Structures are given as C-alpha cells and as structure tokens.
Amino acid sequence: MSNEPSAKKHRGRLRSGIPGGEVIGLYENVLHVQEMLKKMQPIADGGEGADGNNEDLIPVDDVADMVGEIVKLLATKVHSRPAFALSGLQQAQIEALHLTEGPVLRLKVNPERMEHERAHGADQLWSDATFYRHLCILHSSVTRTEPSARTFIDAFFFRAAAIFSSRNSEGKRLILGLELPVSTPVGNDKATLNGFVDYAIIPTRDELAASFMRDPLLRKIRLHSDYVLFITEAKAVDVSLGHQLPQALGEMYACSEALDKKMIRGALTNGRSWLFLLVKLDGEGGTYRVSHEISIMAPGPDFSLEVNPASCAQVSIILASWIENSFTDLDSGDWFEC
Template sequence: MNSPIPDEGEATDSVGGSQDLIPVDDVADMVESILKVLEPKVNPRPVFSLSGLRQEQIEKLHLIEGPSLKLITNSRRLDEECVRGEDPLWSHDTLYRQLCLLQSSVARTEASARTFIDSIFYRAAAILSSRSSDGKRVVLGLALPIEATVGNDEATLKGFVDYAIFYTRNERALSFMRDPLLSKIRLHSDSVFVSLGHQLPQSLGEMYACSSAVNKKIIRGALTNGHSWIFLLLKVHPNGQGGTYSVSQEISIMTPGPDYVLEVNSNACAQVSVVLASWIEKSFDDLDSSEWFSPNVQFAPVS
C-alpha cells in the first residue's frame, strides 16, 4: 500500500520542523569562526628569529630609519655627572681603572665584551642610585627569552634579549630577580634593552619585540661590542604597525696611544656611562631638551 504524500507542512514536520533549521546569520558566524581557526594553518604568520634578522626583514616589519641622533657635547655637565655615585666601589675612577685592567688582561672575543659592558652598567647604576629619591634601583637581566607578536599580528619575533636593564622600586626589583619576566617590566618599571655585537637588525628586532611585550610605543636601546657604543631610539606607530628608528653616532671608549696601541679613554668612558644612565632613566620617553642627543634633521634648502 502506498503511503499518502504529505503536504508541505507535513514534510517540514517530518525533518524535525522549521524550528530545528539554523538561521543563515548563525551559519555565517560559524563559518567565520572556523576560518579564523584555520587561517594560521592556511596563511601562517611568519616567525622571525631575532638572532638571524636581516635588514630586508626589518623593512618588511615597516621599521624605517629616521633622523640620526647627534651627540650634544657639554664638558661642564659631564664633569657634574662624573661626581655622581662616587662611592669607593663604582666611582668614575674605579670604572676607568677597571676598563684599563680588562683591556690589558682579557682576550678580545665576543664573550669578553660582556666584561666591558658589565663594568659600564655598574657605573650607570651607581649614577642612577645617587639621584634616586623615590627608592628605585637598577637590576640587570641577561638573555631573557621573548616571543612577541608585532605589527597587528603581522609577524612573531622570537629569541632572547641579551641585556634587559630594569629600573624600578625595590620590591619590584626583588620580584624580578626571583622570577625575571618581561611581563613584570610591562606593569611596574622603566627599562632599556641593550644588545651585544654590531648587528643593527637584531637590536631593532629586540626593541620592536620588547615594545610589544611591555606595551610601550617608545623604546630606547643600545648596540655595543664593549668598546664602541651606538644608542638607539625606536618610536612605534600609534597603530602598532612598524615605526621609525634613530641611530646615534658611534662613541668609542678607546683611543690610539703610543705606537697606535688602543688605550681606554677616560672622558669617553664617562660620556658612555652618563648617557647609558640617562637612557635607562628615560627608557620609554621621547627626546626632550635635557637629553645628551638631539635629532639631526637635515632640512632641504628653500628655493
């Protein structure tokens, strides 16, 4: 016996009724959610290793070179800064003698550069401690791991920050020393990031990654091999995608001596240590009139 053909309403009821059908808008939302899950697999975000960054990758990250930083020479101010932090351990004279000893006793390798950097860091810390009236102290973090997404999810930068100098209140400093995480810098401190070796792309990559990790639009850093120092300023664009960086002229703490043998220059050591102290103190600030550097803007002639 043939069953009677149900009418349209009965057919609808036989498949569960119209109330079981999923609205088109909900289906679209489900598809969009699935695409978001699949998107990283279909179009994976590039991951750049900080230690292997090259200039072409810096340009892909939309980091553009801006005005260079011109050193402002001020002998009187430098002399005033040299007497700060003049305790028996890390006075300027102690720093100078320490660097002379290192220059005559330590073989020049990439690893030995750290002995010079550490000495100048200790002097900068002494300068800062002498003028800190709000209980702040300086802490050094070495080879801190970092993995940060930059440029509105455009890329991931992964690697290590060679030096992270952490300037904050005593209780936060102790917390950081127990558990050195960049997230603590984000919440409670100022800091500056210092990279070893003459690798500008690596330094810029570290600074860009740190700007994302600590949620700051301005980051100061330095590039050094222990003997020569270049100071860096990175300004990230307001939308977080790319930015402009400025590079200082190179400051060398060495000078040719008798028979052209390099010797430590006391005045240059003082200049680097006071600039480093200032760079730490104003790590997340733009340049102002009290700086040791000014933007070296080249103006086109007016016709």
C-alpha cells in the same frame, strides 16, 4: 512545548579585540586545559563518582568539544603569521617589518654638564675613577673575543647603577636581566619575533626586584616598571656595529610591542664601541634613529689603543640617562638631538 527560551546562535567572524601577545598566552592556556581534559577518566552513563553520587559530575565530552573548537580558532590566528628569529634578522627583514631609518642622533657637546655628572657616585664602589681603572684592567687582561664583550658591558651596568642610585631618592635600584625570552606579534599581528633579549636594565623597588630575579619575564616589567633599557650584545668582534644593527632593532621592536610602548630606547655594543638607538612605532611599523658610534678606545702616546677616560664617562652617563627616559622621545635635556 517547552517554556524555556530558545538558545540564540551567533554567527560571523570572531573578533576578540585581544592583543596578539595575549592571544599567544591564551592559546597556551587553552592547550593546557585541553590536555587536562584528556586525562580525566570517563564514567559510563548512570555511573557514580567516588563519593557515591553524580551531582558533581561534568559532561567532559561536551566541554572537550568546545575547548577543541577554541583551540582551532586560536591556532589559526597564532600560526598564520610568519615568524622571525631575532638572532638571524637581516636588514631585508627589518624593511619587511616596515621599520625605516630616520635622522641620525647627534651627540651634544656639553663639557660642564659632563664633569658634573661624572661626580655622581663618587662615594660608592663604582665611582668614575674606579670604573675607569677597571676598564683599563679589562683591556690589558681580557682577550678580544666575542664573550669578552660581556665583561665590559657588566662594568658599564655597575657604573650606571652607581650614577642612578646617587641621584634617585625614590628607593629604587637597578637590576640586570640576562637572556630574557620574547615571543610577540608585531606590526598589527603581521609577523612574530622570537628569541632572547641580551640585556634588560630595570629600575625597581626591592619587593619587585626579588620577584623579577626569581622569574624574569617581560610581562612583569609591563606590570611593575615604568621604564627599562634593552642592550644588544654584538655577536662579532671585528665586524662593524652597523652591520649587526638588525638584531638590535628586532629586539627593541619585539620588546616595545610586548610592553605596549610606542617609543623605546636601546643600545648595541661590543663592549668597546657603542651605538645608541631610538625606535618609534606607528602601528604598521615605525622609524628608528641611530647615533654615531662612540668608542671608549683612543690612540695613546705610542699610537696603540688605550682606554679613554672621557669616552668611558660619556657612555656610562648616557646609559644612566637612557635608562631613566627609556620610553620617551628626545627633549632639550637629552644628550642627543636629531
């Protein structure tokens, strides 16, 4: 009889305790290992390695069998939930994800504070005055089509970066991520959201900025950034922003789950009009709040639409504040209240 202790066989359901997003990453890694094992050259029993000995040979078949079983277990978990494309989300799917609308975000009127904030970055390229003149040029020179929204959004990013840098003493700067891929389970793994996030504005230090710009991934934000603001570009020019809200909410929901945050702020815009959003998760779903639409356009003397300097300043200042408080709930210092 062998003196070696008998191996115990554990039975029951696998309970990994691994978050859904990490399960997907683990599944992809195990698939990679499985492919590597398939490429290994089998050696007959009694054979020797290239160096003339068999001490470092591994029974690949046994390992391959174990890896295959792990792939089956993970595949069941990864592929058992419905998947939704962010670009095609509808209100019915938002409701199916248990996101419900909460109180509206009401803008606070504070002219004195607004004037004070407009002075930030006055000594930089993107001062409030330069920013306004730039938007006037865009309005008079850029066609009103879907791609034109990005020219306006970019300008708001540059102005928000100037505001941020002028009042930030921690050596951080803003970087802009475009079309970030996201694929993550939501609602306790009941569904998966797949697609791309249009804009991600990330405050970070120079040494981390280079890494993110080289390889923009949400997991790097999770590890290295205390906050990030997500902006969704409206995909139709002459359609109300409210009708395009589901995609923005879906992007925010996916990103909050991927970043393991229970509160996240964002915005939806066509460049000329803006909606500011706040999503709060509770495990099964959550609630969202939406501001009234803020337009940077206003009727001029001849009743044609012109760029309004006060509205432009208002939106850029809210953006800068939204970036710095992107994972927190509203407080008394915010520009909005419920």
